Amino acid sequence: MGEVNTEQRSKGGDKGGIVKKGKKMPTRIDMTPMVDLAALLLTFFILATTFIKPQVMQLVLPEKNQEDTNQPKVNEKNVLNIVLGEDNKLYWYIGFTQAQVTETNYTDAGLRKVLQEQSNLNDKLVVLVKPQDESTYENLVDTLDELTINSIARYALVDFAVEDKALIDAFTGGSPAPVGG
């Protein structure tokens, strides 16, 4: 390793230890500690740097209209309702009157297939996502993701209403809770 050379003394041994200046005075300094420090700092900053930028899913929701008259009218035959239930349950049905509720799940064979089929059948499809209070954020993101995968741009997040509750309760059957009008 590099060091300051102090071995000049030996040359002028008989002259009472007086150092004769050599022609070349080596100017090497031991740089090892400096390198150590630099490497340490380098490692620290590399590790501290946030390498991984978070991924985001962009979500655009329809504007909240203050007046009901501004709401676009949609034929109920074009409306696909997706209800996110508790315990990762998922229901879907078309329209509101005489709606045929079907249960499905978040897998590729479930929701994605439903969306694929329905968007192929009907190119005016509007999807209403209705999360129940018991559903989780993951359910919501999964659903929105499936909508993006199937490139369905017309969707909205809608409140889970009493009418929907009636439909789901009628489907699951087990719920004795009376459905208030």
Place this chain on the structure above:
Amino acid sequence: MAKVKMQRHSPVLDMTPMVDLFFLLVTFFMMTTTFAPSDFVTITTPHATSEVKLPETNNGTIVISADGRVFYRTDGTKNLRKLGERLNEKYSLGLTESELEKFSRQTGYGMPLSGLKQFLNLTDTQQKNTTLPGIPVDKGQNELLDWIVYTRIVNPDVRMVVKGDKTTNYPVIKKVLDSLQDCNVNRFNLITDKETNTLI
């Protein structure tokens, strides 16, 4: 033929270029590093297929923990200071100059504004050990609205980001999304993880 005497090389290595390079890199990393902001709580984000990356600056992030508490953070010390001044004015929090300074150096907020002054006067370790109650988002007392509105006033380029935990129940999410929409923010970003399993 005379034998050529091998020159004895001392094992000295010229480290100067290496040191140069090291310091160049150190400088580079020092300049570019922005420390990852802390979240107060551990958040497991849901998976999605999206591959859009979130830019590092101009984010207003709303963090929603699994138990339904809401936190808020944004970046830019100058903007934060202005944000603090605005909130101070509106809610008459009585923050002093030094408290505003502390406010602008916070990485996030998760308390009702009435508890802000007290929180700012805690030491760093005390702050870490405090369980924050979260920002109120309920109708009637929705302080998140003000955080969003004033952030957008002091920094018009800000984009709203929602970082929710997988298991958060929908009502809180709805309150947050409603608050955003009440401020006319209809375009926002949900932080997700890359889907680990292969698709299709």
